[in-house]
Amino acid sequence: MRNPFIRLLVLSLLLASCGEARGANTGAAPAVSSTARTLVTALPSAGIGNIAVMISIPRTPRYTTSAGVVIMVSPYFTKPSGFLTDPNFTSLGLISISYLWPGGTDARTRARSDGTYDYGGASSIKALRDVIRFAVNLIPDQNGHYLTNLTQVPPLTSEVGLYAYAEAGTAVLRALAQYGDEMNGVQYLVDRENPTLDSLSSQELGYWGSDAKPVYNPLYQYPDDFSPNEITLDYKSLRWDPNYKDSNTGLIGRPYLDLKGNGIFTAGDFAFSGQVPILFGKRYYSTALTEALSANGALSAADWPATLATPQEVTQYWQSPQQIMAAYRSVGNNLPDLKVMLVFAQNDHAQVAQDKPHIHEAFLGFRFEAANPGTGIGLWVRLNPDRAYVQAFIPSAGLDFPDNPADTQPEDWTKVMGWAYPDQGTAGNPVTLAAVAEMADRSQLGDWDDNLGAVLVQETTPGP
Numbered sequence: 459m460r461n462p463f464i465r466l467l468v469l470s471l472l473l474a475s476c477g478e479a480r481g482a483n484t485g486a487a488p489a490v491s492s493t494a495r496t497l498v499t500a501l502p503s504a505g506i507g508n509i510a511v512m513i514s515i516p517r518t519p520r521y522t523t524s525a526g527v528v529i530m531v532s533p534y535f536t537k538p539s540g541f542l543t544d545p546n547f548t549s550l551g552l553i554s555i556s557y558l559w560p561g562g563t564d565a566r567t568r569a570r571s572d573g574t575y576d577y578g579g580a581s582s583i584k585a586l587r588d589v590i591r592f593a594v595n596l597i598p599d600q601n602g603h604y605l606t607n608l609t610q611v612p613p614l615t616s617e618v619g620l621y622a623y624a625e626a627g628t629a630v631l632r633a634l635a636q637y638g639d640e641m642n643g644v645q646y647l648v649d650r651e652n653p654t655l656d657s658l659s660s661q662e663l664g665y666w667g668s669d670a671k672p673v674y675n676p677l678y679q680y681p682d683d684f685s686p687n688e689i690t691l692d693y694k695s696l697r698w699d700p701n702y703k704d705s706n707t708g709l710i711g712r713p714y715l716d717l718k719g720n721g722i723f724t725a726g727d728f729a730f731s732g733q734v735p736i737l738f739g740k741r742y743y744s745t746a747l748t749e750a751l752s753a754n755g756a757l758s759a760a761d762w763p764a765t766l767a768t769p770q771e772v773t774q775y776w777q778s779p780q781q782i783m784a785a786y787r788s789v790g791n792n793l794p795d796l797k798v799m800l801v802f803a804q805n806d807h808a809q810v811a812q813d814k815p816h817i818h819e820a821f822l823g824f825r826f827e828a829a830n831p832g833t834g835i836g837l838w839v840r841l842n843p844d845r846a847y848v849q850a851f852i853p854s855a856g857l858d859f860p861d862n863p864a865d866t867q868p869e870d871w872t873k874v875m876g877w878a879y880p881d882q883g884t885a886g887n888p889v890t891l892a893a894v895a896e897m898a899d900r901s902q903l904g905d906w907d908d909n910l911g912a913v914l915v916q917e918t919t920p921g922p
Contacts, residue, residue, distance in 0.1 A: 507572025520551025627652025638792025790828030
């Protein structure tokens, strides 16, 4: 049965309109850029039902008669908040595709995906698989229409890119590892500040404090505690503070490192961040931290908080380091020509560790773990976009913006700040637009030189 809240917009009306897209069967209109037309449709996904998809089509294609396609992968540590429209990739002349996780609803269009929200679980990964397969023109929507039938601007379905911010990168890794051999046409991935491990997702190496200053875990030391697939943290002094109440969530209690050794939280101890993922109504810290709470006697089964995931629950949810390494290898086997750009600022939106372990591990995973067993050659990986592309979007960008050749990394990752772009707050979206524009242009022209030094498509202009 078709979802009554999701119906294909009549294409002839869409193309005759002045940019206003009608949502579902309610007449609601999503906010759209004057540079784009949008339509909402649904994809059948086996075992789930219909997945809501929004297609944003540029009025002027990036290339003479066609446009590349970019999928905006949704975050999943919070409940779904609707279709993604930021960054605005249609401002680049690209077709942008957004979607709703199973069980998600978009308030503006009243579109809804069938199924149950599982915070990036198996259903979510299957849904993402089908969105990608739709974008590369392998499957139709619920009405039998392929992407190439739905857009006045011809989509380049063999030059599809993926954009993933924060934990969305983990969903991409899993989808490409499990189903990448069914996704011929995916050319590139732009990963922006994605955590690679459960301890990083839970910000256990440090976090931004309420005063916007970094709070570092004093027991994490690079390189001693770093490896390509694991972060080793010392939880021997881990305790539970039952008197703490989070001002944002209202949740009671938190883990901390009793560095003073007096059994109570006092100044000088390290409190773990309250910005931990809250999934299924519970806080999910890393497997190692959660197990240490039990092993240290900080919490017993009898007094375990109902709002804190148990050791069994976190073990089931988080992927192990072995699974993550296997995922990189599978991505390399499934998509040996995939190109990857890792985008990151000096001031990361979540991570504060100065050696940027999440970027380091992602580089090593895509570049080396994903290497072809026969040739030993890994995926093409670049740390941040070419400075020429950044300057097209930030004319004032100077030598303080990096220009890192592809397939290279810092010899000393304690100096990685020189490879990061400055000023997370104002430069984040322009640098992201530069990254996607560069990867789309490289895919269009087949130019994968280590460094460009010039914009490949001269029509590149700053987006709104």
